[in-house]
Amino acid sequence: MIEPEVISSYVKALVDYGIKEGLAEEIDRWVLANTIIGSLGLPDPASGGPVIENEMEAIKGLHLYAMDTGHPWGDLPEEKFTGRIMGLLTPSNGSMAREFRYIIDDKGPIEATQWLYRISAATKDVRLDLASKDLRWTVSTDYGDLQITVNRSKPEKDPKDIAAPKTGKSYPKCLLCPENAGFWGKPGHPERSNHRIMPISLDGEEWFLQYSPYVYYHQHCIVFSREHRPMAIGPRTVPRILDFLDQFPHFFLGSNAALPIVGGSILDHDHFQGGNWSFPIQSASARKSWDKGSVVAEALIWPMATLRLRARDRQDMERFATSAIESWKSYDDPSWGIEKEHNSVSVIGRKVKDSYEMDLVLRNNRTSEEYPDGIFHIRPSRHHIKKENIGLIEAMGLAVLPGRLATEMEPLLEALVGKRLSVPENWPHLEWAKGLLEKHGNGKSQEEAKGIIEREIGLVFLDALRDCSVYPDDKNGQDGLDSFIESALRKF
Numbered sequence: 001m002i003e004p005e006v007i008s009s010y011v012k013a014l015v016d017y018g019i020k021e022g023l024a025e026e027i028d029r030w031v032l033a034n035t036i037i038g039s040l041g042l043p044d045p046a047s048g049g050p051v052i053e054n055e056m057e058a059i060k061g062l063h064l065y066a067m068d069t070g071h072p073w074g075d076l077p078e079e080k081f082t083g084r085i086m087g088l089l090t091p092s093n094g095s096m097a098r099e100f101r102y103i104i105d106d107k108g109p110i111e112a113t114q115w116l117y118r119i120s121a122a123t124k125d126v127r128l129d130l131a132s133k134d135l136r137w138t139v140s141t142d143y144g145d146l147q148i149t150v151n152r153s154k155p156e157k158d159p160k161d162i163a164a165p166k167t168g169k170s171y172p173k174c175l176l177c178p179e180n181a182g183f184w185g186k187p188g189h190p191e192r193s194n195h196r197i198m199p200i201s202l203d204g205e206e207w208f209l210q211y212s213p214y215v216y217y218h219q220h221c222i223v224f225s226r227e228h229r230p231m232a233i234g235p236r237t238v239p240r241i242l243d244f245l246d247q248f249p250h251f252f253l254g255s256n257a258a259l260p261i262v263g264g265s266i267l268d269h270d271h272f273q274g275g276n277w278s279f280p281i282q283s284a285s286a287r288k289s290w291d292k293g294s295v296v297a298e299a300l301i302w303p304m305a306t307l308r309l310r311a312r313d314r315q316d317m318e319r320f321a322t323s324a325i326e327s328w329k330s331y332d333d334p335s336w337g338i339e340k341e342h343n344s345v346s347v348i349g350r351k352v353k354d355s356y357e358m359d360l361v362l363r364n365n366r367t368s369e370e371y372p373d374g375i376f377h378i379r380p381s382r383h384h385i386k387k388e389n390i391g392l393i394e395a396m397g398l399a400v401l402p403g404r405l406a407t408e409m410e411p412l413l414e415a416l417v418g419k420r421l422s423v424p425e426n427w428p429h430l431e432w433a434k435g436l437l438e439k440h441g442n443g444k445s446q447e448e449a450k451g452i453i454e455r456e457i458g459l460v461f462l463d464a465l466r467d468c469s470v471y472p473d474d475k476n477g478q479d480g481l482d483s484f485i486e487s488a489l490r491k492f
């Protein structure tokens with residue numbers, strides 16, 4: 001059993017942490033301590049315990065105490081227990097929303113979003129501490145430097161989560177609904193006690209801004225509708241993006257295509273993803289460009305067929321981008337197997353100096369007997385590296401790869417260094433690894449071997465992007481894309 005004075009040290013450490021991080025004020029000290037004591041049924045405070053400086057150590061200690069004493073929170077997995085405790089220290093949604101708005105008005109959106117990010121990380125709503133375990137590197141290609149991350153920060157699934165029935169009538173209805181703010185979690189749904197959402201207005205409608213708990217890039221935010229309704233790429237998409245850019249010009253904002261296979265993982269709640277990050281697609285240059293009054297259209301040099309629009313005038317951008325999206329949604333190109341019923345776009349907007357820039361990545365989710373998973377979809381030979389859909393973030397040139405890769409590459413690393421290739425049963429990378437060993441030989445240094453693997457993983461990602469392109473990036477494919485762009489320009 002943990003001594004009462006040690007328990008008191010944990011409580012003091014958490015209260016000190018909350019005050020230091022700006023989650024509470026000095027006057028809140030007793031209220032916070034009593035909230036933690038009452039919630040966990042802790043003994044009366046005792047003095048003389050050790051000094052605990054790390055808040056995670058305090059949380060782990062309290063978790064052990066809850067388990068020892070049979071407190072119901074002791075049954076929570078570590079990740080959920082952390083969220084539950086941090087929820088006790090997190091300011092109310094109202095006070096955070098007021099502060100956010102106050103900083104926007106007083107100092108501007110850059111300071112406001114920085115403040116929100118810092119607070120979201122301090123409350124562990126955004127797990128920056130876990131994200132630091134992710135692997136990140138870049139791979140130089142003909143399309144510029146692609147960004148690769150191997151995501152090791154997503155927690156292992158709780159067996160209770162896996163067993164939880166999916167009724168479709170759950171509360172909250174999905175992971176994005178505003179009802180997640182302060183939600184105590186349950187099997188199959190994450191703990192969101194420490195989660196807060198910031199109201200913003202887009203095209204005259206109430207939306208919310210939050211940061212993504214799993215940090216794929218700096219200040220990765222999600223902007224979602226108040227109402228639980230399906231994602232849609234339609235006439236209001238572009239005005240909403242431009243409205244956001246006017247309020248947060250230092251962020252980009254983009255939307256996944258709203259169709260299965262080519263869309264993101266959450267299609268049943270209208271949302272965008274944004275953030276303060278420069279993606280590879282941003283540096284892509286134009287292969288060909290067209291002037292249409294105040295709007296410039298460009299066919300990008302990019303592995304996925306993409307139309308970029310640039311305009312200074314917001315209304316021109318709004319009209320043209322909406323018209324170009326509608327053009328694609330009603331465009332058939334039988335010679336490339338493109339049927340309009342399956343067309344959608346991944347849309348990305350950003351501000352560059354005082355101009356608006358929008359990238360429309362053309363998507364199509366048709367399937368065939370030969371390609372039941374999707375014609376414009378990752379080929380099965382690449383599934384050992386990347387199996388999930390290519391969504392918005394990846395279409396912009398940032399690969400989010402599964403954490404298993406970190407350990408699965410070890411046999412290949414050893415073989416490149418000079419050992420015999422010895423792999424576990426059903427190792428999914430065998431054919432690829434054999435090809436690599438033939439191409440590069442062995443006898444590499446550790447550093448060289450690591451470099452080869454990173455580069456080759458990047459090249460598989462590049463091929464995966466090419467698989468998803470509706471037009472291949474060759475002479476014929478480029479002509480196909482240009483024909484579409486010219487037809488869209490004629491309609492404008």
Ligand SMILES: [Zn+2]
Nearest residue numbers: 174177228269
């Ligand atoms: Zn929802």
